[in-house]
Amino acid sequence: MTVQHDVIIVGGGGAGLRAAIAVAETDPSLSVAVVSKVYPMRSHTVSAEGGAAGAIAADDSLDEHAYDTISGSDWLADQDAVEAFVREAPEELLRLEHWGCPWSREPDGTVAVRPFGGMRKERTWFAADKTGFHMLHTLFQTSLKFPPVTRYDEWFVSKLLVDEGRVAGVVAIELMSGRIETLLGRSVILATGGAGRVFPFTTNAAIKTGDGMALAYRAGVPLKDLEFVQYHPTGLPFTGILITEAARAEGGWLLNKDGYRYLQDYDLGQPTEQPVLRSMELGPRDRVSQAFVGEVEKGRAADSPYGPVTYLDLRHLGAKVIDTKLPFVRELCRKYEKIDPVTDLIPIRPVVHYSMGGVHTDIDGATPLPGLYAAGEVACVSINGANRLGSNSLPELLVFGARAGVAAARHAAQTEPLAGPAVEAQAADEHRRLAQDLLGRRDGTERLADIREQLQHTMEGSAGIYRDGSSLAKAAGALRELQERAGSATIDDPSRTFNTELTSALELSAMLDVAECVVHSALRREESRGAHQRTDFPARNDDKFLAHSVATRDPDGVPHVSYLPVTITRWPPGERIYGR
Amino acid sequence: MEERITLQVARYRPEQESKPTFEEYEVPLREEWAVLDGLNYVKDRLDGTLSYRWSCRMGICGSCGMTVNGEPVLTCAAFLSDFAPGPVRVEPLRNFPVIRDLVIEMTDFVHKLGRVKPWIVADDEAPPEGAHGEYLQTPEELEEYHQYSMCINCMLCYSACPVYGLDQSFVGPAAIALAQRYNMDSRDAGNALRMAELSGHDGVWGCTFVGECTSACPKGVDPAGAIQRYKVTAATEAAKSLLLPRAAEK
Secondary structure (H helix, E strand, O other), X not given: OEEEEEEEEEOOOHHHHHXXXXXXXXXXXXXXXXXXXXXXXXXXXXHOOOOEEXXXXXXXXXXXXXXXXXXXXXXXXXXXXXXXXXXXXXXHHHHHHHOOOOOOEOOOOOEOEEOOXXXXXXXXXXXXXXXXXXXXXXXXXXXXXXXXXXXXXOEEEEEEEEEOOEEEEEEEEEOOOOOEEEEEEEEEEEOOOOOHHHOOOEOOOOOOOOHHHHHHHHOOOOEEOOOOXXXXXXXXXXXXXXXXXXXXXOOOEEEOOOOOOHHHHHXXXXXXOOOOOOOHHHOOHHHHHHHHHHHHHOOOOEOOOOOOEEEEEOHHHXXXXXXXXXXXXXXXXXXXXXXXXXXXXXXXXXXXXXXXXXXXXXXXXXXOOOOEEEOOOOEEOOOOOOOOOOOOHHHHHHHHHHHHHHHHHHHHHHOOOOOOHHHHHHXXXXXXXXHHHHOOOOOOOOOHHHHHHHHHHHHHHHOOOEEOHHHHHHHHHHHHHHHHHHOOOOOOOOOOOOOHXXXXXXXXXXXXXXXXXXXXXXXXXXXXXXXXXXXXXXXXXXXXXXXEEEEEEOOOOOEEEEEEEOOOOOOOOOOOOOOO | OOOEEEEEEEEOOOOOOOOOEEEXXXXXXXXXXXXXXXXXXXXXXXXXXXXXOOXXXXXXXXXXXXXXXXXXXXXXXXXXXXXXXXXXXXXXXXXXXXXXOOEEOOHHHHXXXXXXXOOOOOOOOOOOOOOOOOOXXXXXXXXXXXXXXXXXXXXXHHHHOHHHHHOOOOOOHHHHHHXXXXXXXXXXXXXXXXXXXXXXXXXXXXXXXXXXXXXXXXXXXXXXXXXXXXXXXXXXXXXXXXXXXXXXXX
C-alpha cells in the first residue's frame, strides 16, 4: 500500500513538531505527516532540564550570545548560522510563550532568565528544571489544532526513497500491526534526534539510536563533525541520569573527594561564594568534563561501584532554592540515588549527552539531497561546532525546526511527486527486506544485545573524553567486524505484532553506521578541539583543521572522510578564555 | 552467588495465544535495579520476544507504565528490592486493550487529549503586554495551573479509574486535568470552547470521586481535584445560562 503526503517529517520531538507547525502555517493546503517510532510526548526532548537560551535581558545583546556560542564551539561553528540562530531564538521562545509554555517568571510577570555554562550573561529561559518536558508538551498540544498534520505514531521509518537525485518518500513499519507502508512525499524532514546510545553510559533515552543519521548516510548524504560528542559533566552513576547544569547555575559546586573545588586547577578561574559567569562551575561542558579526568588521574576522585566519581554540592543552596528552581533534581536524587541534595553530596561522573555533529545541512536545514531536510540534534547546521553550550539545543530545535519546515513547505509546493518504477522497486525491496530477511532471521548464533554491548564498549574505549590514534584505529576495525556479525545475528521474534526485536535490529544497524562515522572522523582529525581531545595531538591546529569533517559512505560501506570550510563572519579564531 | 528474584510476566502474543498467560523469569536482584531493569535483562539475555515500551528511564517520558503486583506504576521508578523476596507480577496497565505482552493500546487516550482542545485560545482583547512581547504572568498566576501542567501522559490514572474501567467513553482524569491546565492559565480564553466536552455526557459528571487517579499519579498532579473544581465551574455556568442566556458564552 502507498500513501502520499506533501511533507513527511520523521520524528515527533521538539524539532519535528516545530517543523510540522511551520509547514501548516506556511501553507495550510499542504498535507504533513509526522512519522515517529514513539508517541510524540515520549520523544527525548522531554528529558531536557535546564533551559533555552535567547538574549532578552536589558544588559544582553545578540552579539554577546553569538560570541559565547562561537568561542564555546572552539571556533568550529558556522558564524552565519550562529547569527541567524541568536536572532531568531528569542522570537521562537516568545512564540512558545504565546502557545502556553509555562516559563518561570519574575514577580512582575515577565519571563525569568538564569545563568548557564559558558554564557557571559543571564539569558537562559527555563520552566523550573523541566524545560524540555514543558516545551515538548506545549508543542504537541499546540500541534493538535492544525488539521493538516497527520500523525503516524509508533511507526518506524527504515528507509529513505531516492530517485532522480531527489528524495521521494520513506518506507515505514507500523509497530502495532506490523503493516509495512510506502509513504511518498515531495519533502522529507529528518528530526530523529541524537545517537547517545552508541555509548554505554549516556543521559540519552533508549530511543536515541541515530536512526535519522543512518537513513541520511545510506542515502548518500554526508554526516558532518560526528567526532564531536558532548560529555555532560554531571550524570548520576549507574543510571546516567542527567543532573542539570542549572544546578551549578543556581550556585552548586563541584568537589573532589577532599571537598576541594577542583575546577580552579584547570584554568577555569578562582572559586567564589556566588557563581561568576563563564567561570569555574559555569565553564563550558567540554572543559569541565575534561577536568574530571584530570582529578581521576591525580587520584583525587572518590571510588564508587560504578567507577570514579566526584561530587556536586548543593547543600548551601538550601531547601527553598532547591525546591523552587531545581525540584526535579531533588526528585531524581531521592528516587535513583536514595539521597537528598539538601543534606547530601550528589555523586556524579561525566556522561555522554549530545552529538554536536549530524546530517550536513545549510542554514535552512536543507541537505545536499534535494527535498531532504534535517533539524535538531540529528542535524549539523552547524551552530555547536566542537562543543555545544548548555541551553543552546532547545532554541536550536525551534529555530531550525521552523526554518526546515518553511523550506520544506516551499520545496513541496514547487515540485511534482516522484512515483516512478524506480521508486516502486526500491520500496518493494525494502518491504521484502523487512518482511522476509529480518523477520525470518531466527537461525543466527549471536544475540543483538551482545553485539550492541560490544559496540558500546568499543566506543567507550576509543572515543571517550580523551582519544588517541591507535585506539581509534583498532576501534574502526572492531566496528567493521561488528557490522558483519550484526547482519547475521538472530532475531528471536517472528511476530508482526509490536515486534521490538525487529526494531532493535534496525536500531543496532543505525548505531553501527553512526559509530563508524564517529570513529573514522575522530581518527582523521589529528588535533584537539572542544570535545575532541587527542592525547597524541594535544593542540588545536587551525591551519589544517579549522574545517568541518564530512563522512560519506564508500561503495563498500566504509566511511570516507573529507573536509569543508568553516564560515567565519566577524569573529576570527582566538583563544577560549574562561575565568580570567 | 548473586541474589535473584522471579518476575512473573504477562505474555500475550495474539498470533499464537487467544488469551494472556504468565511466564516466569529469574533476574538478578540488585539494589539499584528498577523493575524495568529486570525486564531489560529478560529482553537482552533470556527472551528477545518480550515486548514492552520504555525510553527515558527517569520518570519523565511516561512510556513504561505497567501493573506491578496489582498497582499501576512507572516501572523505571519501582525498584525490585521493594518487592523482595518476590515474586514480582508484571502485567499491562488495566482498563486498556492489550496489543501484545505488556503493550497496551493508547489511541483512545491520545484521541481524548485532543478532544479537550489543549492549546491556548487567545483573547484578542488582551494582547501580550510584556516588554519583550510576552504575556505577563505572575508566579502566583503560574501556580494556579502549574500542577496540572506536570502530567506526563503515563495513563496510570486511567488504569486506576473505576469509572473508565466500566465506561471507556468517560473522557477521564488526565484529559480533564489537561483541560483545566488551560482553563486556569491567565493567557487563555478558551473556557467556553472546552465546556461542551467537559460538562457533556462523557465529561466530569461521570466521575464518582473515588480519588484513585490522584493516588496513582506519579507526578503529584491532582486530577480528582481538577474534576471536582470543574464540577463547580460547570454547575455555576449552567445556572448562569438558565438565568442569563448569554452570560455563559463569554
